Amino acid sequence: MSTPEIRVEGLHKSFGDNHVLRGIDLEIGQGEVVCVIGPSGSGKSTLLRCVNLLEEPQQGTIVVGGTELTDPDVDIDAVRRRIGMVFQQFNLFPHLDVTENLTLPQRRVLGRDKAAAEKVAAENLARVGLADKAHAYPSSLSGGQQQRVAIARSLAMGPEVMLFDEPTSALDPELVGDVLAVMRGLAEEGMTMMVVTHEMTFAREVADRVVFMDGGVIVEQGTPEEVIGNPKNERTRHFLSRVLDPAMAEVDDVPGKTAE
Ligand SMILES: Nc1ncnc2c1ncn2[C@@H]1O[C@H](COP(=O)(O)OP(=O)(O)OP(=O)(O)O)[C@@H](O)[C@H]1O
Numbered sequence: 001m002s003t004p005e006i007r008v009e010g011l012h013k014s015f016g017d018n019h020v021l022r023g024i025d026l027e028i029g030q031g032e033v034v035c036v037i038g039p040s041g042s043g044k045s046t047l048l049r050c051v052n053l054l055e056e057p058q059q060g061t062i063v064v065g066g067t068e069l070t071d072p073d074v075d076i077d078a079v080r081r082r083i084g085m086v087f088q089q090f091n092l093f094p095h096l097d098v099t100e101n102l103t104l105p106q107r108r109v110l111g112r113d114k115a116a117a118e119k120v121a122a123e124n125l126a127r128v129g130l131a132d133k134a135h136a137y138p139s140s141l142s143g144g145q146q147q148r149v150a151i152a153r154s155l156a157m158g159p160e161v162m163l164f165d166e167p168t169s170a171l172d173p174e175l176v177g178d179v180l181a182v183m184r185g186l187a188e189e190g191m192t193m194m195v196v197t198h199e200m201t202f203a204r205e206v207a208d209r210v211v212f213m214d215g216g217v218i219v220e221q222g223t224p225e226e227v228i229g230n231p232k233n234e235r236t237r238h239f240l241s242r243v244l245d246p247a248m249a250e251v252d253d254v255p256g257k258t259a260e
């Protein structure tokens with residue numbers, strides 16, 4: 001692997017008595033696309049939020065692009081500027097048009113002037129296939145278009161790393177493909193990406209590596225072919241059988257039941 005762009009070592013995070021992350025070690029190389037999969041509550045979002053310092057871990061080290069985020073003296077705002085994050089919810093400002101949604105954070109956080117910010121906004125709207133929506137309001141866009149605006153807003157900040165937390169799970173099925181296509185394009189451009197997703201086809205086709213989490217640990221990781229195609233661990237197999245065949249999940253969904 002090239003120099004890791006993201007390095008997580010011995011990461012622990014609890015909420016009260018709930019020990020959610022129980023010693024995560026993970027390295028993501030420059031330009032690498034890592035998909036994180038796993039059952040609900042396994043700590044996927046918490047891991048992603050720690051990598052962006054939206055959550056403060058109790059123990060462990062996180063380094064992004066050579067800067068240690070877990071250093072108490074770190075300039076959190078400076079680090080966050082280098083890390084883009086896209087959530088399930090798009091969180092666009094409804095009273096601002098698309099261009100204004102993209103220029104506001106550039107002007108506030110990066111201090112760009114209006115003309116420069118609008119130029120970057122236009123470039124990134126084109127990148128997500130929405131150049132013609134520059135002056136639309138979010139309420140007039142489909143969920144998939146709104147999510148692509150949210151991705152463009154993130155890209156306009158010039159991040160080194162993009163984190164995605166189930167970016168397509170709030171979308172109607174017919175809108176998922178356009179968002180995944182944008183993400184695939186980013187991967188091809190060489191963006192370093194960490195993607196929490198239930199889209200197994202996307203993970204198979206786009207990820208360099210798939211990480212399976214359960215119970216706050218990484219149970220198994222490897223190429224998509226290894227982890228999704230030929231999982232070694234019983235917990236991974238159990239999870240995949242439920243995700244790949246949703247009908248199974250309902251029959252199988254006994255609270256408190258674990259695979260081992
Ligand atoms: N801010 C919080 N305060 C308290 N508990 C939290 C908080 N965020 C997450 N948790 C708990 O941490 C555990 C892991 O949650 P997390 O959201 O990381 O799981 P996940 O793998 O992303 O699940 P899902 O697939 O449902 O999104 C859960 O038990 C959850 O209730």
Ligand SMILES: [Mg+2]
Pocket residue numbers: 044045046165
């Ligand atoms: Mg989550």
